[in-house]
Amino acid sequence: MKIAHLDGRAVLVLDGGVADVATASDGRFGPDPMSLYDDWDAFVTFAAGVTAPTGELDETKLGNPVPHPRQVFAIGLNYGKHAEESGMKLPEVPATFTKFPASLSGPFDDIEIVGSSIDWEVELVAVIGRRADRVAEADAWSYVAGLTVGQDISDRKLQFAAGAQFSLGKSRRGYGPMGPWLVTLDEFANPDDLALGCSVDGETVQDARTSDLVFGVPRLVAELSAVLPLLPGDVIFTGTPDGVGVARKPPRALQPGQVLETWIEGIGRMRNVCR
Numbered sequence: 001m002k003i004a005h006l007d008g009r010a011v012l013v014l015d016g017g018v019a020d021v022a023t024a025s026d027g028r029f030g031p032d033p034m035s036l037y038d039d040w041d042a043f044v045t046f047a048a049g050v051t052a053p054t055g056e057l058d059e060t061k062l063g064n065p066v067p068h069p070r071q072v073f074a075i076g077l078n079y080g081k082h083a084e085e086s087g088m089k090l091p092e093v094p095a096t097f098t099k100f101p102a103s104l105s106g107p108f109d110d111i112e113i114v115g116s117s118i119d120w121e122v123e124l125v126a127v128i129g130r131r132a133d134r135v136a137e138a139d140a141w142s143y144v145a146g147l148t149v150g151q152d153i154s155d156r157k158l159q160f161a162a163g164a165q166f167s168l169g170k171s172r173r174g175y176g177p178m179g180p181w182l183v184t185l186d187e188f189a190n191p192d193d194l195a196l197g198c199s200v201d202g203e204t205v206q207d208a209r210t211s212d213l214v215f216g217v218p219r220l221v222a223e224l225s226a227v228l229p230l231l232p233g234d235v236i237f238t239g240t241p242d243g244v245g246v247a248r249k250p251p252r253a254l255q256p257g258q259v260l261e262t263w264i265e266g267i268g269r270m271r272n273v274c275r
Contacts, residue, residue, distance in 0.1 A: 001047050003146070004181035005033045005063040005106070013181055017053030024050050034068050037232035040129040040145055044184070063106040065148055065182040066127050071234040072099045073224055074123075074152060074170065078214050078239025085247040094215045094223050099152065099237065103171035107149070107179025107270035111260065114172060117156040118254045118274075121240035122198040122206045122262050125150035126217045127182055132230040140218035143230070146182040147191060149264045150237050151198070151272070153177070156246045156253075178235075180268045188266050192216055195265040196241070201258050208241030210264075215239075 002013035009031040011018040022031040029036060029043055036043045076095035077083040083090050111118070129145025152170055159169025170176075185191050193211040197204055210216070215223065220236055230236075245252035254260065254274050263269040 001184050001187070002181040003033070003036065003047075003065060003184075004179075005065045005067060006057070007061040008063070010036055011055075012047055012050055013057060014051065014053050018055050018057050019050045019052065020054045021047075023054050033065060034233050037129060037145065040232060059180065060108060062108060062180050064104050064178045065180075066178060066233060066235055067104065069101055069104075069233050069235045070231050072101050072104070072176070072237070073235070074099050074237040075215065075220060075239040076166065079208060079212050079241040080214060081208075081212075081242035082240060082244070085242045085244070090214055094220055096224070097166040097170070099176050100167065100171040103173065104176040104178060105174040107177055107272075109174055109177060109272060110275045111153060111177070111254065111272045112172070112174055113254055113256050113274050114155060115157055116253055117246070119154045119156050119245040120198055120200065120205065120254060120260055121152040121154060121244055122196050122264075123150040123152050123237045123240050124194065124196060124210050124217075124264055125178055126220070126236045126238060128221075128230045128232055128234040128236070131232060132221055132225040135222055135225045137218045137222040140221035141185060141191070143221055144185060144217060146184040147188070147264075147267060148178050148182050149180070149262055149267050149270055151177045151260070151262050151270065152237050152240060176237075177262070177270055177272050179270055183267050194267070196263065198260060198262040200254065200260055205245070206241055206243035210238070212241065213238060
C-alpha cells in the first residue's frame with residue numbers, strides 16, 4: 001500500500017484516487033500521518049480492506065509522508081564508490097549522524113539555496129513501524145513500516161566548518177525532502193535491490209542500486225537499535241551513492257532556478273525547484 005500526506009491529512013493512494021484515512025476508518029485512525037505509527041499493525045490490517053477512493057490525488061498538495069519523526073538517523077559513506085570519490089575509507093560500522101527533524105520537507109517543496117555550496121544526495125529512506133530495541137539483523141525488516149524517497153540536501157561549507165558539523169550542515173530549512181509517499185514492504189519483489197537516482201535540469205547526476213549499500217537496511221536497524229531504541233515513525237536516511245556535486249572536478253552546486261528530480265524504483269519521484 002501507499003500512504004501519503006495530502007493537504008494536511010493521511011490518505012491511502014489507490015487506483016483512481018485516494019482514501020482519506022480518518023473518513024474511511026470512521027475516526028478509528030486520525031488525520032495526522034504520524035498517529036498511524038502508534039498502532040501500526042492494526043492500521044495495516046484496516047488499510048488492507050480499503051478499496052474505495054474518497055477523493056482525487058493532487059500531487060501538488062502532497063507533503064512529507066512522515067512529517068514529524070522523533071528521531072532522524074542518517075548514514076554517511078554507505079556506498080563504496082561514494083567513499084572512493086570522497087577520498088575516504090569505508091567505515092567498519094555505520095557512519096551515523098542526524099538530520100534535525102525540523103529540516104524535513106515535502107516531495108514538491110522548493111529548496112532554498114543559501115550560498116554557493118548546496119549539494120544533492122539521493123537516498124533510500126526507511127521508516128520504523130514498531131519499537132525496535134536490540135533487534136537482530138535477521139528480524140529487522142519486520143520492524144520497518146515502509147520505504148520512501150529522500151534527498152539529504154547538504155550545505156558543504158557549513159558541513160565541514162569547525163572541524164565538521166554534519167548534522168547542522170544537512171539541516172537547513174527544507175533540506176530533507178521526502179516522498180512522494182510511503183510504500184509498504186509487500187509492494188517490493190526485493191526491498192534490498194532498488195534502482196535510485198537523481199537529475200539536475202534533466203541531466204542524471206546519480207544512478208545506482210541499493211544492493212550496493214555497504215550496510216543494508218536490516219544491518220542499520222540492528223546496529224542502531226543496539227545503541228538506543230528506534231521509535232515508531234523514526235526515519236533512517238540510508239546513505240547516498242557516488243555522483244555528488246562536491247566530488248566532481250570542478251565541484252558543482254545547486255543554483256537558483258534549477259530543478260532537482262529524485263526517484264527510486266517501486267516508490268516514485270520527487271521534483272524540487274531551487275529558489
